Amino acid sequence: MSGSSTIYRSSTTAPVNIAVIKYWGKRDTALNLPTNSSLSVTLSQKSLRTHTTASCSESYSGPDSLILNGDKEDIQSSKRTQACLKHLRSLRQQLEAKDTxxxxxxxLTLRLVSANNFPTAAGLASSAAGxxxxxxxIADLYELPQSPQELSLIARQGSGSACRSLMGGYxxxxxxxxEDGSDSLAEEVASVSHWPQMRALILVVSAEKKGVPSTAGMQTTVETSTLSPARFKDIVPKRMQDIEKAIQERDFETFARITMQDSNSFHAICLDSWPPIHYLNDVSxxxxxxxxxxxxxxxxLIAAYTFDAGPNAVIYYLxxxxxxxxxxxxxxxxWTSGWExxxxxxxxxxxxxxxxxxxLMTLKAGVSRVICTAxxxxxxxxxNHLIDEQGNAIRD
Amino acid sequence: MSGSSTIYRSSTTAPVNIAVIKYWGKRDTALNLPTNSSLSVTLSQKSLRTHTTASCSESYSGPDSLILNGDKEDIQSSKRTQACLKHLRSLRQQLEAKDTxxxxxxxLTLRLVSANNFPTAAGLASSAAGxxxxxxxIADLYELPQSPQELSLIARQGSGSACRSLMGGYxxxxxxxxEDGSDSLAEEVASVSHWPQMRALILVVSAEKKGVPSTAGMQTTVETSTLSPARFKDIVPKRMQDIEKAIQERDFETFARITMQDSNSFHAICLDSWPPIHYLNDVSxxxxxxxxxxxxxxxxLIAAYTFDAGPNAVIYYLxxxxxxxxxxxxxxxxWTSGWExxxxxxxxxxxxxxxxxxxLMTLKAGVSRVICTAxxxxxxxxxNHLIDEQGNAIRD
Structure with a gap:
């Protein structure tokens, strides 16, 4: 490593989001194009966030690398990560071509270091924030002019729901x-300040066993659930309209009802898949x-439950x-941890x-921690960078 | 009571049936007309049966009465029971008009005494057999010439699935x-002797609490589940064709797959109802x-599970x-009772x-008894009558 080369660095934190209209089903697995639109609430980074530093330098050699929560990840064989890196590099190349x-x-070789402020064991989908x-x-490192919406197209190729974590609020x-997915992107429906009173309580359920991974589960549903076409085609589009209106009007009752109905509809098509997929248990x-x-x-309605691909409950309320x-x-x-x-x-x-x-007894026995957020x-x-001025990873 | 009047009596036993294509949803609640066809396996009366004696006499006075498992039932305010009695009486009247x-x-006043050979607490739908x-x-008491199929129209008005218990086999x-329901009736698809190797193991789950009653639950689903129309209109008709063919061909694998898929589809539309209906638990x-x-x-596929409106599992196998x-x-x-x-x-x-x-642990903790049948x-x-020659109820 040459000590004299510049170490370029840029760091960001990104939030987790929890959908109220669920994404479950891809119409194109390579491009991560969904069978239906979805809608989420971005959660406060005070509680849950991923912190990532992107860095590049002439002094770096070898392939791009990623250290996630202290462990080296194999990003060379991750098609999804490679798709994101390739897309970001090509946007940088366009800038470099215009301004020599x-x-x-x-x-240059990229070094990426990333860390979550919540335990992976919590069973929260960290891939969206990640x-x-x-x-x-990387967009900041490359000084790309693209808007969050344009960047959401790239994040979507990494993990579908990640596109929704590039913006705050709703x-x-x-x-x-x-077909090329160029119109499959995220859009802010309402900002945090439009309806800042929204709170979320997450009940983390002691996971006995990891369920069916969501990518595999989605494909099983798309290929086998005879109830799912109606959800993709008619049910979700109608709910998207209705919940967007509810958010605009700060109508919590409608927001709550649709949130619960859509969570149930998603778990219903999971159960209707072959073989059936179960994420809810008696604690849920x-x-x-x-x-x-x-x-x-x-x-x-003053509270709304929603469940992702696991037994954890997320409860929205004002x-x-x-x-x-x-x-x-x-x-x-x-005495459960998480109320601080x-x-x-x-x-x-x-x-x-x-x-x-x-x-009461089921919740006492089954909830391992809570997360209070908004x-x-x-x-x-x-x-605050996770890579030092010499280009070495720092523990978060 | 005049000791010299004739006491007319007739007794029958009737079986329980467990559907493999589920009945869930009425298109007419007064006539018990279903939103879709269904198909069941009639279970052996050696294990599960209702024994009923119907009796009438000039010496009986007052309203019709029913003693069920030793307790007097209020049949005057049961519209469903009244519909059955009225229909059976009118068929008898036609005979009496033709042959004076x-x-x-x-x-004459009817006295009915009925008893199940299985505990009500087992949570098995006894209304079908009943x-x-x-x-x-009553049809035997009145010496009605109607076929089981014609009688199934009457039983259907008492309890929808009861129409399927008037025949054996499949x-x-x-x-x-x-609209008048005159074509909503039961039909034997195959006799016991066509495929006598079918066995059923019922796992009775310690019921903590009775779930949503099925009549109320069905209406909630019909009125609120946005996934259910596809089930009623397209999914079940296709499955009926396929499972009937599987039964004709004694193709257990197809029979098993469809049985499991249809149980899951039924519980999926329950979960999709508002408020959602849950019958399956962690033991299920x-x-x-x-x-x-x-x-x-x-x-x-050598085994197939199916679940009715409760957590009990019925497992079909050859x-x-x-x-x-x-x-x-x-x-x-x-050591669980029921293997004898x-x-x-x-x-x-x-x-x-x-x-x-x-x-293993969940089954050990949650199954209170088993029932082995076919x-x-x-x-x-x-x-063997449940009413003696003086017209008095005998304990079974």
Missing amino acids: SLPKLSK FAALVRA VAWRAGTK RAAMNAVETANRKAGK EENAHKVAGVIKNILP GEFGEAIPPNEFGSLEQKT VGGGPEKVE | SLPKLSK FAALVRA VAWRAGTK RAAMNAVETANRKAGK EENAHKVAGVIKNILP GEFGEAIPPNEFGSLEQKT VGGGPEKVE
Whole structure:
């Protein structure tokens, strides 16, 4: 390594997002083109984020590399990562071709170092934040002029839902119709400031065993579920319209109902797949029951559950109802870790009188930690680098 | 009561049936007309049956009455029971009008006594066997000439699936298209003797709580599940054709696949209902897992699970595979009651090497009893009456 070469570095943090209209099914597996549009809430990076530094230098040799949470990843054989890197390099090359005074960064070896602030064992889909951070960090390193929406096309090729983590607030991923995927991208439906009161409580369920991986599961559903075509074609498009309107109007009841219905619809087509795919377990159902009880007690929908490809529950609610929703869970699980921090400490515990004993016991036995968070902003450029001035990885 | 009046009596036993293509959804709630055709296997009365005596006499006064498992039932306010009685009486009246020498039984008070040979707590749908026995016993009492198929129209009005318990073997309930329901009736697809090797192992799951009643649940699904129209309109009609062919050809693999897929499809539209309906729990999923393991080990489908509106698993298999299917369960649950009797004693226990520890533990903790049975015949007239010669109920 030549000590005199410049070490170019750029760092970013990127958020996790949790869909309220689910992405489940690809119409093109190579390009990660979905069978339907989807919509998510970007979650605060105070609770969950990926931090990534992208770096390049003439002093680096050999292939591009990625260190993720301290371990070297094999990115050479990852077609998805290679597709992102190739696309970003070609955009840099266009800049270099137009302005020959620019350093030829596109020719240099990339070193990437990435770290999550949450345990992988939490079973949270970290690939969305991971690919969003990777794309954002390299785009900044290359000083690309592309908008988050344009970059979302690239992140999508890394991991479908990653395209939604390039923006904050309420984000739609438009399925698009073009074969090359050039219209399959993310779009901000509403910013954080439009509806900042949205809160999310995540119940992390002690995972006994990893379920069917989502890429394989999606293909099984697309190929075998006879109920799924109606979901792809008619049901989701209608729900997208309705939930976008609900978000515009800050209509929580409609938002909640559609969120729960769409989660159930997604798990229904999983069960309808052959062989059937199960992500929900008795703990998940206890969480659904707790939400239903809170809603019944309030006489209106003040909480909404949603489940991704695993048993963890994500419960959305508005800040004003914190004690009626998250407060009940806090009272059931006071010693579970995760109540510390800005969003969790603000939750006043609440009695759980009307919850069934069985629901209580199942939640006590099955929830291993909670995460208290809220709607949040998109990726942020940071000066805290994970690669030092000599080009070596620093532990986060 | 006048001691000199004749006490007319007729008794029958009727079987339980377990659907492999599920009935879930009514297009007419008053007439019990279904949204789709369904198909079931009639189960042996050696294991599960309802025994009913119908009786009438000039010496009986007051309203018609029914004693079920020793308790007086309120049949006056049961529209469904009243519809059956009214229909049967009118058929008797037609006979009496044609042949005036016949006693006017249609004018007499009916006394009905009925008893199941299995505990109600087992959570098995006893209404099918119950209404089939009631209709058959009264039809015999009235010496009606109608065929089982014609009587199935009447039983259907009592409880939809009851129409399938008027015949043995493999029975289809044709949804029909007429508004008055006159073409919505049961039909024997194949007799017991066509494919007598069919066995069924029922795993009775310790029911913590009764789920959503099926009549209410069906209506919720019809009114709210956006996935259900495809099931009613296209998916089930195709499966009916395919499974009837499989039964004709004694093709167990196709029979098994369709049985499992249709059970999953039914529970999928339940989950897709609003509010969602859950019948499967972690014990049910452990049973599915045990079946999948047996099939994987055999390299072909030798077992098929199906679940009605509750967590109990019904596992179909052929006699020749008893040790590979039921034998594994017998080895897991040797002390669970229900292995005695003709069908259970014949099952050789088998090692369960490849089953996951978690599946084993969940089944051990969650299965309260087993029922070993097989495909069986339709209702049988018996001389063992539940009403004595003085017209009084006898305990079964």
